Amino acid sequence: MHTLVFLSTRQVLQCQPAACQALPLLPRELFPLLFKVAFMDKKTVVLRELVHTWPFPLLSFQQLLQECTHCSRALLQERPSTESMQAVILGLTARLHTPEAEAGTQPFCRKHALRVLDMTGLLDDGVEQDPGTMSMWDCTAAVARTCIAQQQGGTVEPGPAPVPVEVRVDLRVNRASYAFLREALRSSAGSPLRLCCRDLRAEDLPMRNTVALLQLLDAGCLRRVDLRFNNLGLRGLSVIIPHVARFQHLASLRLHYVHGDSRQPSVDGEDNFRYFLAQMGRFTCLRELSMGSSLLSGRLDLLLSTLQSPLESLELAFCALLPEDLRFLARSPHAVHLKKLDLSGNDLSGSQLEPFQGLLQAAAATLLHLELTECQLADTQLLATLPVLTRCASLRYLGLYGNPLSMAGLKELLRDSAAQAELRTVVHPFPVDCYEGLPWPPPASVLLEASINEEKFARVEAELHQLLLASGRAHVVWTTDIYGRLAADYFSL
Helix, strand or coil: CCCCHHHHHHHHCCCCCHHHHHHHHHCCHHHHHHHHHHCCCCCCHHHHHHHCCCCEEEEHHHCCCCCCCCCCCCCHHHHHHHHHHHHHHHHHHHHHHHHHHHCCCHHHHHHHCEEEEEEECCCCCCCCCCEEEECCHHHHHHHHHHHHHHCCCCCCCCCCCCCCEEEEEEEECCCCHHHHHHHHHHHHHHHCCCEEEEEEEEECCCCHHHHHHHHCCCCCCCCEEEEECCCCHHHHHHHHHHHHHHCCCCEEEEECCCCCCCCCCCCHHHHHHHHHHHHCCCCCCCCCECCCCCCCCHHHHHHCCCCCCCEEEECCCCCCCCHHHHHHHHHHCCCCHEEEECCCCCCCCCCHHHHHHHHHHHHHHCCCEEEEECCCCCCCCHHHHHHCCCCCCCCCCEECCCCCCHHHHHHHHHHHHHHHHCCCCCEECCCCHCCCCCCCCCCHHHHHHCCEEHHHHHHHHHHHHHHHCCCCCCCCCCECCCCCCCCCCHHHH
């Protein structure tokens, strides 16, 4: 239920012109709730004026749009309204274009208060946006255009320069948007509107462009670098990594699809790998490392031993790990700090099973999120692992999609996991019982592409639901929807 203060605030904002006139008379303590209600109800005139006269040094979406005591609606978990986002940007622009003399007449000198606009934390789930919402890219582009216009337009009134405002955003860049964002960052350097990147995700970007972009970013603000589909190889990575290593506050490094050239070792390849390791040793704050689809067979110890601090999130999907890699990880300082572990695409069914169980045992006290998609785990391996798996008392998410499990195996998992009070989501495979003419052991590609018997699977779903009800665990989500249950971000754990 909404509080009386929330309902009163909503009523005040019904007449937007009157509400704008009343803002100077309202206590500053009401502004956070006014912002949330105006953002939620698309009261764009009021929203623009709130940003224009914001009375605090920080305006943070993550703080203002979360679930609160007045309203349980968490707007951060929804795609933002285009109207509301545009109103925020217009309010920011109006603030910068207001003459200093007029700013000084505002009650409490509110015009001087805002120093940081933090627009990070908005939902960007990769789903196609509808016309009424704004994607993360659209938001970034709108702010970037404002930076460029502020520098080039010359529309600020004569007089003292406006007080600078730092705008924190998450940047998504590819070949098509690179030149535009580079120009925005360059314009931002000399503008009262200073663009500050918190998370950078570069997709399919040439090496020289990636380096050029990294050189423009503020070293004190960046917390994550995420390079995807860049096919860097060890040579390209050795060129980029020293530019990344200068960000001493970097907490997350994600190097997806870095196709190493170690499959055919060469002198140059080994030199590049050693240089990469030396640069990795420069990070002092790194807590998340993702090396998805990188060939790390027998080399995980070399990589992890260079790090100065224990990791809390480690993603090694499709890295062709060997038993010795898993044994090293289990004995390393990282294991006892892990909150998130992704071993998807590594075959854990044979000689890797025992060291994998040892790794689970080592991480049991801290592990919150475990992803084991396409790991060739059949009933035999799952049942052998259950005693260790159920010791992960804090586990919230378990991903098992694409493994050849039967209905009997899933039922055993459901019964044993009842002891895990924190478990909220299990992404399970379609049971092998629901396929027709399945080869054994079934390759992951068959499980992902073959058709299932819908009638059989409907009975499976009904039985699992009844078992959850009987065990008092109806709140736990058991699903085969791997895309609707996106992996938890490390910073949200």
